[in-house]
Amino acid sequence: MAGRSGRTVRDLRRANRTAVLQRLYFDGPLSRFELGPATGLSSGSVSNVVADLVADGLVEEAGSVGSDGGRPRTLLRVAPASGHLIGVDVGETRVRVELFDLTLTELARAERPLTQQSPDVEAVVGHIHEGVAEVLDRAGLPPGRLLGAGIGVPGIVEHTPDLGAVVHGQTIGWDAVPLEALLRSGSPLPDTVPYLIDNGAKTLGQAEMWFGAGRGARNAVV
Template sequence: MAGLGGRTVRDLRRESRSAVLQRLYFDGPMSRQALGPATGLSSGSVSNVAAELLTDGLVEEAGVIGSDAGRPRRLLRIRPDSGRLIGVDVGETRVRVELFDLGLRELARAEVPLGPRGYDVDAVVGHVQEGMAEMLRTSALAPDDLLGVGIGVPGIIEDAGDEGAVVHGQTIGWDAVPLERRLRLTGQLPSHIPYFIDNGAKTLGQAEMWFGAGRGARNAVVVLFGSGVGACVVTEEAAQGRAVEWGHLTVRVGGRRCRCGARGCLEAYAGAEALVARWREAGGQPSPGAGEERALTELLAAARPSNGSTPDPVAAAVLAETAEYLGAGLSDLINLFQPERVLIGGWAGLQLGGAFLDEVRTHALAQALRFPAGRVGIGLGRLGPDAVTVGAAVLPLAAFFARGGQRPRPAARPVKAPAWRAAVDGRLV
């Protein structure tokens, strides 16, 4: 039966459940009386939806509060144990897999180093499998109980229809990799459990906008500063955010060779990999065999020694130049999108910290146009190194809410038509 605008009664019911779930998630516990104005639903609709959600076990009562009329009001909240989600970060040195409850409280985690095969697709699929298997084993969770798996990866993500998500990751050697299909072929999860694959900078942005330093902003830019750099732009027109290949903005024509193959990209100067490489080229000497994260720590210690000794001029100069390049890149984002906030996350951004951020901020605001520069705040993300996995888990969580809290279900098997139907259809031809 069609409702307003061609929507069915089922559509309207799903939308009402979704509105109540989202409001309880972000602002709960709340009373039924408060949910009405907050969701725009009538008191009768709120009561019906609340009763359904209580019966389904998605919502629980959370005490009472007094009322001016003297009658206490019962509070409702989301039941954190009513669902399980997996978030995956295909990072630059390892694959991190985390299991969350519906409140995005971490229940278990596994980290698998990328190893000598690096971003080899078979190896990465195996690492994701290994991490998910450990999550299911340690939690004694049946795969059918999952609401979905979110995965953050480097690169541009294409929705290829039946193929699922296809990854175009030029900097990691992935050319149209059908990652979702490859994961499906392992048979590790039932076919009805959804995968949600997106750019890692976007999942970082999702996490910071939902739970971190971006919460409450109508528009923001969230920067992922790791081995490379990327960004997620959140606007009122794209409330879920969109990943932009900001790291491949040209900052010097004919400059350093970037991982993508082009010359002069921002990532060739401002990513942690490039920063450490430039330090080595200038005469810096990280410890033998030091990986990227350790080498960056040593560069930072040399440029800003904590014991009061004289800073190493080579390390300090490389760091200062990096701040200038990163500031120039941020000024472009500020001019283009005029955000309320710019947030810097990712392991390298967080490791370099507040002092480095002050230098970046100075360069960004000096080069941006005065009007947008005067309205923007530039700060660090709040969620730490786990933000990409948290944001990845947000993807199935958001889809769960959009379905009105309906769990993924196996597709119904087609029912074979009785013989008489085939005979009748044949006579009508």
């Protein structure tokens, strides 16, 4: 059923879940009391959303904190094992692949050297495939459990409708390389797991804004 805004109850539920998960992910652990003003949701909505997320295994309790004259407030956090991510850094001298849980705790790492000044595209793709398979094997994690693989590359990344991410990297001698399509071919990951490819400097800047020196700021120079 859609309301006046055209949003259905399902849309509203999804938006509320997203709001709570985002705040717990970036600012948690938080109590239900703190989640209200942080998300703009009513206390009743927060309680319902949290109950659903706990039942789905996405959120868990993380201790308690005292309150002003009342009962201690239970702290909540995103459940670390409820999802996993892979990060790939393609540098000028090496390819690094890391596996993380949802709290960004590193679970496994693989690294492959690049010996040529202008790394061969096929070699880089092969290193990424091998590294992804290696970290998953070390952690004993099925590929389908991944939420996605983020890849930072040197160069400008163009997102196209037919080939996906295409890399223009003058410093490494890449000219319109359809990296996403090449990675998907022969990938150890199922098609349901996305490759998210962007310029390495941009991914570094985003990480600093989310979790590093730029946290809480509107703008930062990296």
